[in-house]
Amino acid sequence: MDSAGLALEAKKIRKNILKMIAKTKSSHVGSCFSIVDILTVLYKNILSISDPNDPNRDIFILSKGHAVVALYSILLSCNIVGQEIVETYAQDGSKLAGHAILGSVPGIEATAGSLGHGLSLVAGLALANKGNARSFYCLLGDGECNEGAVWEAASFCGHFKLNKVIAIIDCNKQQGLGYTDDVMNMNNMAERWNAFGWEAIEVDGHNYDDLQKTLLYSHSNRDSLKPLAIIAHTIKGKGVSWMEDKLEWHYKSPNEAQLDLAINEIDAV
Numbered sequence: 027m028d029s030a031g032l033a034l035e036a037k038k039i040r041k042n043i044l045k046m047i048a049k050t051k052s053s054h055v056g057s058c059f060s061i062v063d064i065l066t067v068l069y070k071n072i073l074s075i076s077d078p079n080d081p082n083r084d085i086f087i088l089s090k091g092h093a094v095v096a097l098y099s100i101l102l103s104c105n106i107v108g109q110e111i112v113e114t115y116a117q118d119g120s121k122l123a124g125h126a127i128l129g130s131v132p133g134i135e136a137t138a139g140s141l142g143h144g145l146s147l148v149a150g151l152a153l154a155n156k157g158n159a160r161s162f163y164c165l166l167g168d169g170e171c172n173e174g175a176v177w178e179a180a181s182f183c184g185h186f187k188l189n190k191v192i193a194i195i196d197c198n199k200q201q202g203l204g205y206t207d208d209v210m211n212m213n214n215m216a217e218r219w220n221a222f223g224w225e226a227i228e229v230d231g232h233n234y235d236d237l238q239k240t241l242l243y244s245h246s247n248r249d250s251l252k253p254l255a256i257i258a259h260t261i262k263g264k265g266v267s268w269m270e271d272k273l274e275w276h277y278k279s280p281n282e283a284q285l286d287l288a289i290n291e292i293d294a295v
């Protein structure tokens with residue numbers, strides 16, 4: 027899919043996220059919006075996941091599981107999950123909870139929500155599949171990287187030369203209640219991953235050409251034995267001007283008027 031197609035898909039996905047979150051008065055619009063462009067390129071152009079039961083499929087784990095509405099929306103856009111299931115999000119008896127649950131629907135590869143665990147899961151899967159062509163992706167938040175377990179997993183991947191592991195770090199500079207710089211800074215992110223034996227690349231997480239080039243590289247037969255860290259510079263709330271870089275949209279849910287305003291803005295771009 028070319029950049030124009032990706033942009034169109036991303037718009038649909040952002041609108042779907044808004045509707046799901048507004049309807050259920052749930053949270054994490056900002057956390058979802060910062061990863062929409064990454065997920066769109068990854069799922070539309072990179073991952074081999076068309077059959078979620080294929081034992082040789084690529085694996086994607088959303089470690090920042092509070093942004094699962096973005097994952098549900100891309101799975102809908104790829105026809106892996108149906109509209110009728112998405113409609114039930116966050117309602118009694120639904121398969122789709124506010125955080126990711128393994129086995130709830132096809133395409134959810136791990137339970138996540140307690141931050142800091144996705145990379146360990148990916149590391150174990152990659153070790154068990156060493157020598158296979160499969161790729162193992164894990165998307166983490168920059169605030170999530172405050173968790174010590176992330177760095178034990180990073181060390182493990184570096185030590186065991188798990189070069190099919192790709193960590194994408196969504197560096198939107200914010201967490202739930204503050205800026206990462208203030209809570210516990212993660213400065214020099216690329217140097218940190220390099221120090222743990224990884225190859226680190228920085229990318230604009232909203233630029234389709236940049237993302238396409240970097241993610242294609244991540245999926246190629248790299249010469250390097252090192253795992254790959256993609257440091258994606260993003261904006262929390264990206265796509266709706268008055269949500270961008272505003273802490274409140276971590277938890278706030280749009281009311282009806284705000285939903286209309288946000289959708290109109292997305293449609294107008």
Ligand SMILES: Cc1ncc(C[n+]2csc(CCOP(=O)(O)OP(=O)(O)O)c2C)c(N)n1
Pocket residue numbers: 056057060090092139140141142166167168169170171196198200201202203262276
């Ligand atoms: C172990 C753990 N501690 C605290 C939380 C509460 N929590 C939910 S989202 C969040 C902020 C995470 O920030 P970041 O990883 O940067 O993700 P963002 O929403 O900014 O994209 C926190 C602290 C949690 N889910 N898990």
